[in-house]
Amino acid sequence: MASRGVMSASGLASRADRIRAKLQSKLEASVLAIEDVSHQHAGHDAMRESQYNGGETHFNLKIVSPKFEGQTLVKRHRMVYDLLADELQSGLHALSINAKTPQEIAPK
Amino acid sequence: MATINLISAKISPSLRLNPSNSLRPLPTLCFLSPLSTHSSSTNHNFLSLKQTSNLSTTSKLNNKPRSLTIVSALKKLSESDSISLSSENDGVLTSDSGVYAIYDSNGELQFIGLARSVAASVDVHRKKVPELCSSIKVGIVEEPNKDSLTQAWKSWMEEHIAATGKVPPGNEKGNITWFRPPPQKKPDLRLTPGRHMQLTVPLEQLIDRLVKENKVVAFIKGSRNAPLCGFSQKVIGMLDNQGVEYESVNVLDEEYNSGLRETLKSYSNWPTFPQVFVNGELVGGCDILTSMYEKGELGSMLK
Numbered sequence: 001m002a003s004r005g006v007m008s009a010s011g012l013a014s015r016a017d018r019i020r021a022k023l024q025s026k027l028e029a030s031v032l033a034i035e036d037v038s039h040q041h042a043g044h045d046a047m048r049e050s051q052y053n054g055g056e057t058h059f060n061l062k063i064v065s066p067k068f069e070g071q072t073l074v075k076r077h078r079m080v081y082d083l084l085a086d087e088l089q090s091g092l093h094a095l096s097i098n099a100k101t102p103q104e105i106a107p108k
Numbered sequence: 109m110a111t112i113n114l115i116s117a118k119i120s121p122s123l124r125l126n127p128s129n130s131l132r133p134l135p136t137l138c139f140l141s142p143l144s145t146h147s148s149s150t151n152h153n154f155l156s157l158k159q160t161s162n163l164s165t166t167s168k169l170n171n172k173p174r175s176l177t178i179v180s181a182l183k184k185l186s187e188s189d190s191i192s193l194s195s196e197n198d199g200v201l202t203s204d205s206g207v208y209a210i211y212d213s214n215g216e217l218q219f220i221g222l223a224r225s226v227a228a229s230v231d232v233h234r235k236k237v238p239e240l241c242s243s244i245k246v247g248i249v250e251e252p253n254k255d256s257l258t259q260a261w262k263s264w265m266e267e268h269i270a271a272t273g274k275v276p277p278g279n280e281k282g283n284i285t286w287f288r289p290p291p292q293k294k295p296d297l298r299l300t301p302g303r304h305m306q307l308t309v310p311l312e313q314l315i316d317r318l319v320k321e322n323k324v325v326a327f328i329k330g331s332r333n334a335p336l337c338g339f340s341q342k343v344i345g346m347l348d349n350q351g352v353e354y355e356s357v358n359v360l361d362e363e364y365n366s367g368l369r370e371t372l373k374s375y376s377n378w379p380t381f382p383q384v385f386v387n388g389e390l391v392g393g394c395d396i397l398t399s400m401y402e403k404g405e406l407g408s409m410l411k
Contacts, residue, residue: 041338073396081379088379094339095380097395 015056015087022083023063030102031064041093057093068101181250185209185220185264186271188245193234201227201244205252207260209268210278210286213242217268219278219286222261224252237285240278296331296356297322298364311371320388324354324410327372327383332356339394340382346401347384352410386410 013021016034024032038057061080068076076099084092190211191197203225210219210233218240223229226246234241249260269275278286299314300307307314319325324347330336332344347354359369359381373379376390384391386409391397400406 073399074390074392077392077396078377085379093380 027065029065033062035060060096062098064100182247185267190243203227204248206248209245211243217276222257296358303366319385322355325385326356343382
C-alpha cells in the first residue's frame, strides 16, 4: 500500500490518507475505498459553525475485511469508529460505512 | 358516446381528491337508496350502457369493461336530487360510499368529495364550515373501491367543469377548507426540564432510563418534524414508513438536552448521529438502518 506509514503526527498527510493507513493495517482490508464527500455537507447547519466546514469532515468508506467475520453490523462499525477515534475528535464529522466480509462479497 | 370519453379523460392535475374520510359508521336512514331501487331512473343514468349499446360503445366497453361497469349506476350530478342540510335533516344522509357535492346557500357548488361514508365526511364538513354547507347531492357508488370512487368523483368533476368552466372552489389547489389537516407528528422527547435546572440525576442515567422505557428511540439532529441532517431525515423517513411507534430526541436541542451529544456518544460508544435504540440496545445509525430496511429486516426488529 502506497499510503502505509504515511500517517504522521505533523498532520501533513490528508485525513483520507490517515484513515486508509489506520484501517488498512488493523483490518487487513482486501477492499478499502475511501471517498471524501465533505463538499456535499458543507452547507448543513452543524458544518456551517464548524472550523472544519467543507474540509475532510464526511467520508464514505467501503471496507472488506476478514476481521468482520461473525460480527454484527454494530460491532463492525464500532471497530471502524474505534480505529478512527483520533480523527473523530479532530473534526471528522460523519462516516458512511459499508462493512463486508470477503465471503459476503464473493459471487454466489 | 361522448360520456365514455369523459370517464377516461384525464382530470387536470390541480384537482384533488378528498382523502378518504373517517369510516365511523353513523346510524342513518338510507335516504338516498342505492340505484337498484331507482329502476325508473335508469333512463337518466350517466352511463347507461344497456340502453346505448351499439357497435362503437360495445367495442369501447370491451376495452374498458371495468370502469364502465363501475360507474354505470351513478347518476349525473345535474340529475341528482338536492337535499337540504338543515338540522331537521340530521341523520338522513347515507353512510354508504360515494361522491357528494356540497352547495352553499346561494346554490353555488363549493366542493365535490368522495367518501367511504358520505354521512361521516359531511358531518366533518358541517362542523368545520357550516356556513358553506347548505345543501348536498349524493351519488352512491355500489361496490365501492378506490377505482370506482375515483371514477365517480372524476365524472362529477368533469360534468361540473364542462357545464361551468370552473373547478369548485373547494377543489382548487391550495384550498384546504374541505380537507383534513395532516396528522401532527409526535413531539420530540426532552431529557431535562431546561438548561437552567439543576439535574438531580446524571444525564447518563436519564438516557439509560429513556432508551429502556421506550421500545424505539431515535436520537437525531433536529426535530422529527424538521430534521437538520440528511442522515437523520432518512432514519425518520424509514421509521415513519414502518408505521411503528417511536420516540425521538433532538440532540441539537441545547435548551432541553444540554450536553446530550457528548454524553450519548460515550454512553453508546458510538461517535455519530443519528443513533437508533431498540429495547435499550443501540441498533446503529443511518447506514445500518438502511441496510436492514433494504433487506426487509427493519420491520420485524421494531415489532
